[in-house]
Each structure stands twice: as C-alpha cells, then as structure tokens.
Amino acid sequence: MSRRKILVVDDEPKLVRVVREYLEHDGYRVVSAGDGRVALERFRQERPDLVVLDVMLPELDGLEVCRRIRRDSAVPIIMLTARAEEVDELIGLELGADDYVAKPFSPRTLLARVRSVLRRAVPAEEYGAEGASEAPLSVGPLRVDPSRHEATWDGVPLALTPTEFRLLSALARRPGRVFGRLELLERIQGEAYAGYERTVDAHVKNLRKKLAGAGGDGAAESVATVPGVGYKLEAGRA
Known part of the structure; x- marks a missing residue:
C-alpha cells in the first residue's frame, strides 16, 4: 500500500513540527499550511488522503475550510479545537468532519485517531476488514x-x-x-x-x-x- 498523504493545517509552527515528526515516523507523507486560504490551495494541489484541520485559523477559519472541502470531496477530516464549548466541536462534525481532537493533546493520541479514521476510509480489502x-x-x-x-x-x-x-x-x-x-x-x-x-x-x-x-x-x-x-x-x- 502506498504511503498516505496527510495535510496538517495549524498556525502554530511548533505543533505542526511535532505532529509532522510523529506522522512521518509512522510512515505517512505530510504537507502543511498555516492559514485557511493556503490550506485550500494545498488541498487542491496535493489531494491528501486525510486532513488534520485546526478550528482557529487566520484568513479562513477551520469550519469554513471544512465546509469548502466538503463541497466536492469526501476526504476524511479530523478537526483540532481548543474551544471549550462542545457545540463548536459538533458544528465541525455537522459540516462533515469525521472526528475531532481537543487541544492540548498527546501526539500519540492524534496518531491513533489518524490511523483509525484512515482505516475506515480505505477500501476494506486493503486491511482484510469486515x-x-x-x-x-x-x-x-x-x-x-x-x-x-x-x-x-x-x-x-x-x-x-x-x-x-x-x-x-x-x-x-x-x-x-x-x-x-x-x-x-x-x-x-x-x-x-x-x-x-x-x-x-x-x-x-x-x-x-x-x-x-x-x-x-x-x-x-x-x-x-x-x-x-x-x-x-x-x-x-x-
């Protein structure tokens, strides 16, 4: 199975660097963006297999980015949120996100969720799944x-x-x-x-x-x- 590509979108360079290291160590290819507009450009150019998307972004927030991606793509999306209100997290899911992870989080937790979401998204025969x-x-x-x-x-x-x-x-x-x-x-x-x-x-x-x-x-x-x-x-x- 080819290495799967993940687009990580967050305006915190340190967080992006840590997440990239964990994902690449696990065998994924990683591309990144620091704001919503660049995220949409990267998405169109790179056609990733999964998007890790922060809610709070400059230019366009993560909810709007999620909405625009969902207009023509069913690619899996994991939202990152530092907002305490559960409604904000659920709004992201109602726009079509597949999962969310609350900040602060362990990179291992995010990695486990990435694996889980991708496992659900790929053709079942690739994993011998039900x-x-x-x-x-x-x-x-x-x-x-x-x-x-x-x-x-x-x-x-x-x-x-x-x-x-x-x-x-x-x-x-x-x-x-x-x-x-x-x-x-x-x-x-x-x-x-x-x-x-x-x-x-x-x-x-x-x-x-x-x-x-x-x-x-x-x-x-x-x-x-x-x-x-x-x-x-x-x-x-x-």
Whole structure:
C-alpha cells in the first residue's frame, strides 16, 4: 500500500513540527499550511488522503475550510479545537468532519485517531476488514454495498463520508435493532472514546440530511431516534 498523504493545517509552527515528526515516523507523507486560504490551495494541489484541520485559523477559519472541502470531496477530516464549548466541536462534525481532537493533546493520541479514521476510509480489502466480500444490504429502497463502499436510496446515490457510510452500514446490517451511541461509536471508529458519544448525533444529523436529499422526509426518518438509548434503522419506513 502506498504511503498516505496527510495535510496538517495549524498556525502554530511548533505543533505542526511535532505532529509532522510523529506522522512521518509512522510512515505517512505530510504537507502543511498555516492559514485557511493556503490550506485550500494545498488541498487542491496535493489531494491528501486525510486532513488534520485546526478550528482557529487566520484568513479562513477551520469550519469554513471544512465546509469548502466538503463541497466536492469526501476526504476524511479530523478537526483540532481548543474551544471549550462542545457545540463548536459538533458544528465541525455537522459540516462533515469525521472526528475531532481537543487541544492540548498527546501526539500519540492524534496518531491513533489518524490511523483509525484512515482505516475506515480505505477500501476494506486493503486491511482484510469486515465488508471486503460482504454481499450488498437491502432494506426497502435503501441499498448498501460494503465491498464497493456505495449506498443508494431508490437508486439515487448517497454521497457519504467514510464515517457516515460505516454508520449506515452498521444500522443496515441489523434493521430494527436499537444501537446505543457508544456501540455505534465503536463500530464506526474502532474505539469508543468516553465523552465522545454525542458526536454520533452529529453524524446521524448529516446522514439524515443526505437521505432526505435522495428520498425526502421518509428517507430521513428511516434512521429513527430511540430516546435515552440511541438509533435504529426502521425497516418499515426504509
């Protein structure tokens, strides 16, 4: 497998240097940017496999950079945030980020999250992971093909991020079954980080928007909330 390229965007040179050292030591290629406008230029030029993106940036902030990247790319994005308010972190996820890491953080923690997000994003057969030879899943008008990493609603393609695709796949494998937030987090991230359960809510919100775009309110409502527990795919609505 070729070395994967990571774009690290932060206006703190020391942080970028430390992150670069850890990522390169682990075998990744690293390019960097110190502000939002340069980040978008680097992204277009380098076409990275993953973006590590700080929220607080000069020129354009990280949320706007994330929004613009998401207009035409599903590349995995990990947000870095020093803001205490959880809503800021979840806003990033609602724009299409796959994960976030709160500052200050250990470089080893970021490295583990990079590995996890990339593992979810690459074709399953490269890792021999679940889904490499799995048959397509059909639940009413919803069709999920894990081996091809494709999902459609009544034939209309769903442009899902890797995290959204894993979430929908987990629900589609057991329609009607209720999944708790921590269980879904473990299925879509490989780990269930304490305190990150509510990020599942943001991913579900994004998923429902895309389902609604393909099949209207009925499609969005097929991913049902079970108050106090989590989520399920309602086979009767799908």
